Amino acid sequence: MKSFEEIVEILKNYFSDTSIEPKSDVKFEPYIIIPPQEIDKVCLFLRDNSELYFDSLVNLSAVDDFNGQKIKDEQGNEIMQGGTMSVYYHLESIKYRHKLLLRVITERDNPVVNSVTSVWNSSNWHEREAFDLFGIKFLNHPDLRRILMPYDWEFGYPLRKDYQNPEFYQGMKVPY
Amino acid sequence: MSVRTEEMVLNMGPQHPSTHGVLRLELTLDGEIITKVVPHIGYLHRCFEKHCEVMSYPQVIPYTDRMDYLAAMGNELGYVIGVEKLLRIQVPERVEYIRVIMAELQRIASHLVAIGTYGADIGAFTPFLYCFRDRERILNLFEITCGARLLYNYIWVGGLSHDLHPDFVRLTKEFIKEFKPNLRELNNLLTYNKIFIDRTANVGILPLETAINFGVTGPMLRASGLKWDLRKDDTYSVYNKFDFDIPIGEGKMGTVGDSWDRYYVRVLEMEESLKIIEQAIETLPDGDVTSAIPKKIKPPVGHVYSRVENPRGELGYFIISDGSTSPFRVKVRAPSFVNLQIMDELCRGHLVADVIAILGSVDIVLGEVDR
Amino acid sequence: MIYDFLNDLTGSPFIAGTITALLPLFAFILPFALFAVLLERKVAGHMQDRLGPMRVGYHGILQTVADIIKLIQKEDIIARNNDKLLFNIAPVLTFAGSYAAFAAIPFSSVFLGANIDLGIFYIIAVTGLVVAGILMAGWASNNKYSLLGAMRSAAQIISYEIPTILVVLSVVMLTGTMSLYDLSESQSSYFWNWYLLGGPEFEIQKFLLIPFMLIGFLIIYISTLAEVNRTPFDIPEAESELVSGYHTEYSGMKFAMFFLAEYANMFAVSAILVALFLGGYQSPFGYLGNLLNINWLIPLEQFFWFTFKGIFFVFVQMWLRWTLPRLRVDQLMAASWKYLIPIAFFNLLIIGIISIL
Numbered sequence: 001m002k003s004f005e006e007i008v009e010i011l012k013n014y015f016s017d018t019s020i021e022p023k024s025d026v027k028f029e030p031y032i033i034i035p036p037q038e039i040d041k042v043c044l045f046l047r048d049n050s051e052l053y054f055d056s057l058v059n060l061s062a063v064d065d066f067n068g069q070k071i072k073d074e075q076g077n078e079i080m081q082g083g084t085m086s087v088y089y090h091l092e093s094i095k096y097r098h099k100l101l102l103r104v105i106t107e108r109d110n111p112v113v114n115s116v117t118s119v120w121n122s123s124n125w126h127e128r129e130a131f132d133l134f135g136i137k138f139l140n141h142p143d144l145r146r147i148l149m150p151y152d153w154e155f156g157y158p159l160r161k162d163y164q165n166p167e168f169y170q171g172m173k174v175p176y
Numbered sequence: 177m178s179v180r181t182e183e184m185v186l187n188m189g190p191q192h193p194s195t196h197g198v199l200r201l202e203l204t205l206d207g208e209i210i211t212k213v214v215p216h217i218g219y220l221h222r223c224f225e226k227h228c229e230v231m232s233y234p235q236v237i238p239y240t241d242r243m244d245y246l247a248a249m250g251n252e253l254g255y256v257i258g259v260e261k262l263l264r265i266q267v268p269e270r271v272e273y274i275r276v277i278m279a280e281l282q283r284i285a286s287h288l289v290a291i292g293t294y295g296a297d298i299g300a301f302t303p304f305l306y307c308f309r310d311r312e313r314i315l316n317l318f319e320i321t322c323g324a325r326l327l328y329n330y331i332w333v334g335g336l337s338h339d340l341h342p343d344f345v346r347l348t349k350e351f352i353k354e355f356k357p358n359l360r361e362l363n364n365l366l367t368y369n370k371i372f373i374d375r376t377a378n379v380g381i382l383p384l385e386t387a388i389n390f391g392v393t394g395p396m397l398r399a400s401g402l403k404w405d406l407r408k409d410d411t412y413s414v415y416n417k418f419d420f421d422i423p424i425g426e427g428k429m430g431t432v433g434d435s436w437d438r439y440y441v442r443v444l445e446m447e448e449s450l451k452i453i454e455q456a457i458e459t460l461p462d463g464d465v466t467s468a469i470p471k472k473i474k475p476p477v478g479h480v481y482s483r484v485e486n487p488r489g490e491l492g493y494f495i496i497s498d499g500s501t502s503p504f505r506v507k508v509r510a511p512s513f514v515n516l517q518i519m520d521e522l523c524r525g526h527l528v529a530d531v532i533a534i535l536g537s538v539d540i541v542l543g544e545v546d547r
Numbered sequence: 548m549i550y551d552f553l554n555d556l557t558g559s560p561f562i563a564g565t566i567t568a569l570l571p572l573f574a575f576i577l578p579f580a581l582f583a584v585l586l587e588r589k590v591a592g593h594m595q596d597r598l599g600p601m602r603v604g605y606h607g608i609l610q611t612v613a614d615i616i617k618l619i620q621k622e623d624i625i626a627r628n629n630d631k632l633l634f635n636i637a638p639v640l641t642f643a644g645s646y647a648a649f650a651a652i653p654f655s656s657v658f659l660g661a662n663i664d665l666g667i668f669y670i671i672a673v674t675g676l677v678v679a680g681i682l683m684a685g686w687a688s689n690n691k692y693s694l695l696g697a698m699r700s701a702a703q704i705i706s707y708e709i710p711t712i713l714v715v716l717s718v719v720m721l722t723g724t725m726s727l728y729d730l731s732e733s734q735s736s737y738f739w740n741w742y743l744l745g746g747p748e749f750e751i752q753k754f755l756l757i758p759f760m761l762i763g764f765l766i767i768y769i770s771t772l773a774e775v776n777r778t779p780f781d782i783p784e785a786e787s788e789l790v791s792g793y794h795t796e797y798s799g800m801k802f803a804m805f806f807l808a809e810y811a812n813m814f815a816v817s818a819i820l821v822a823l824f825l826g827g828y829q830s831p832f833g834y835l836g837n838l839l840n841i842n843w844l845i846p847l848e849q850f851f852w853f854t855f856k857g858i859f860f861v862f863v864q865m866w867l868r869w870t871l872p873r874l875r876v877d878q879l880m881a882a883s884w885k886y887l888i889p890i891a892f893f894n895l896l897i898i899g900i901i902s903i904l
Contacts, residue, residue, distance in 0.1 A: 122391025
């Protein structure tokens with residue numbers, strides 16, 4: 001069992017030229033911020049390193065940080081410009097019983113993150129869900145389709161904070 | 177002359193007797209042998225996570241009931257534990273005990289449905305009704321406790337909505353006494369039935385490595401041979417005060433991690449749950465169950481991941497608070513959602529009839545898959 | 548027999564033939580189907596700790612009648628892509644196959660549609676029509692589930708006919724007759740004369756035969772169970788896999804035809820068992836009519852015993868259905884080809900050897 005600081009130490013030693021940014025001053029759960037283009041490599045290392053051995057991805061959640069600039073679009077709806085989106089990875093090692101929280105921050109206007117499906121198969125549907133509901137594109141994902149929404153849904157990504165319901169979907173009135 | 181053969185695509189569901197709800201499976205068949213399974217989900221999508229963002233913390237609780245509607249107590253427990261962590265409140269001992277009793281009763285009720293419908297999928301309809309007869313008694317217990325039989329809104333942040341009914345302890349003891357022989361009867365009727373074993377043993381074998389890599393949890397993971405149960409391994413509430421075992425798959429009738437193991441782990445877990453309930457009602461402390469309920473729920477800024485062992489696996493809530501009265505983001509790690517991914521891996525090379533046997537042993541609830 | 552009697556009575560072979568043909572349908576199959584459906588529901592209900600139908604009539608006695616009325620009222624749905632000709636013929640053919648079998652079944656010494664010398668052969672041949680009907684239904688429905696169900700059904704019925712025929716053959720070899728009437732007559736008076744217990748001849752052979760006859764009986768019971776598509780062999784219409792197999796697309800009376808055929812078949816195979824092994828219509832304990840010297844009572848008693856034995860085996864079929872899970876296709880085939888056929892074959896050989904001793 002390794003503590004958070006030890007894990008950060010190991011990571012920093014191995015990825016010396018990548019920005020590994022630990023955040024331990026937050027309440028409850030400290031996390032490490034990883035750049036979106038490096039996440040798959042970091043995860044592969046975390047899984048295969050014999051001291052860490054994070055063999056299980058417990059959860060993957062996307063979050064709309066909603067921290068950009070609020071502007072009005074043509075219809076007068078409030079939308080967000082700029083800002084970031086995050087993806088949180090909850091890892092756990094079943095062998096050593098330690099846990100880790102990773103966070104990836106990407107641009108809200110063009111969210112692109114490397115997929116970790118090649119590392120843990122369990123992230124497959126989680127990433128599809130994040131793509132479906134937030135519009136985050138996961139590079140190298142084997143099957144990035146919508147999962148919960150209809151395949152022909154073209155009215156945006158529902159879990160974004162500035163999402164607006166369409167008036168009609170396939171001739172049916174949406175707001176009831 | 178060569179005969180031209182082609183693969184057939186069979187669309188199973190969303191209206192099919194044994195897809196357990198509105199799951200659609202796109203099966204690619206070579207004769208009757210499966211070459212590919214593509215699950216299509218989302219027919220029951222109700223934007224639970226979006227709803228959470230506009231409701232106050234206590235208002236979310238009834239919505240959690242509606243995810244895994246067969247294990248509503250477990251859903252509430254997981255969410256409430258998360259919010260309590262954010263608020264850093266300590267709940268009275270009696271509340272914790274009652275929560276454990278409810279969660280374990282719910283586990284038995286949920287496993288009874290899983291086992292019963294599994295029998296019905298295999299073609300034995302009678303065990304299904306036997307299971308529902310026993311489940312009905314548990315629902316009666318819930319009914320006298322909180323008035324609802326399926327969606328309870330019983331476990332609240334910091335406490336419970338009601339204290340136990342005066343008859344609850346007596347009725348629970350009666351239930352346990354009568355349920356034990358029923359469980360034996362069920363084993364004789366279904367578990368050790370030769371045809372049932374032939375249908376399920378060595379079908380849909382899930383090796384442990386694959387199971388962990390696919391994030392499979394709950395009885396499925398344990399059936400593959402790993403002693404991993406959050407009630408012990410990442411204990412919450414007062415589970416550490418009780419003595420119980422974690423049954424794992426041993427490949428008694430076939431290979432470790434086959435459908436029979438997944439089924440049998442559930443049967444054994446019901447016995448363990450009975451043990452926990454017995455211990456909990458013996459040592460049930462006194463106290464007020466509503467005293468610790470906060471007047472105003474406004475957690476500080478932060479995020480927390482709380483998880484509980486639901487009947488179907490690890491149910492996790494990733495709750496982010498922005499300091500207001502409603503959560504900024506709630507992400508649910510639904511066990512069925514993650515477990516269902518493995519269908520393609522398990523089904524390949526089996527017959528159509530095995531898809532049913534495998535799907536039943538995965539035991540999904542579509543309300544939770546689609547949220 | 549009935550035909551001769553009616554022919555003498557009316558003097559017209561046509562009227563006699565029509566009445567003889569319709570008699571089993573109206574006097575037996577329809578009431579039996581009504582009764583059997585109700586029995587099935589009641590048996591299922593009580594086995595599953597519930598009551599079954601309780602609303603229509605006293606304890607739900609009229610439930611099936613209500614269901615039939617409902618089915619008659621239903622719309623007859625034919626999908627656009629169905630093969631209409633085959634789709635319409637299929638239920639008729641299936642029902643005709645199982646109905647025709649009743650012509651040669653001896654309900655009592657006088658109630659026998661036609662005393663064919665090749666009775667048992669005829670029944671086995673004519674029930675083969677059912678396969679054609681099922682295949683047609685599956686193909687014409689233009690539905691993948693129906694097609695899979697029909698394919699399974701054809702494979703299953705054909706493979707399970709072999710052990711059935713092998714066992715029938717062993718009895719035929721022993722008795723030297725294929726007429727069900729003669730078979731029943733030869734097992735007269737008491738139950739120790741039944742072929743299940745070695746047949747009427749009281750010699751050392753009889754006792755040697757008993758175990759092999761029991762084995763033969765078990766085999767034919769299992770294989771006929773598979774032939775009528777009942778659990779644990781109900782894979783052609785496996786509800787949880789194939790929705791309802793070959794009759795998924797049928798509605799209204801056409802569905803009722805399949806339904807009726809299933810229950811008629813259940814009784815037909817039980818009747819074969821009874822005629823071959825359990826003395827046919829003969830009473831196990833002698834007749835009340837003989838005791839009281841009332842001659843006309845004897846055929847009625849025979850009819851009672853025949854239906855009683857038949858319905859008992861129908862009840863056992865239901866009992867199995869509500870107890871056992873369902874086999875898988877490959878296991879079903881294995882059960883027939885790997886176990887039943889070899890055992891039936893050796894059983895046939897041994898019975899042959901014993902009979903020439």
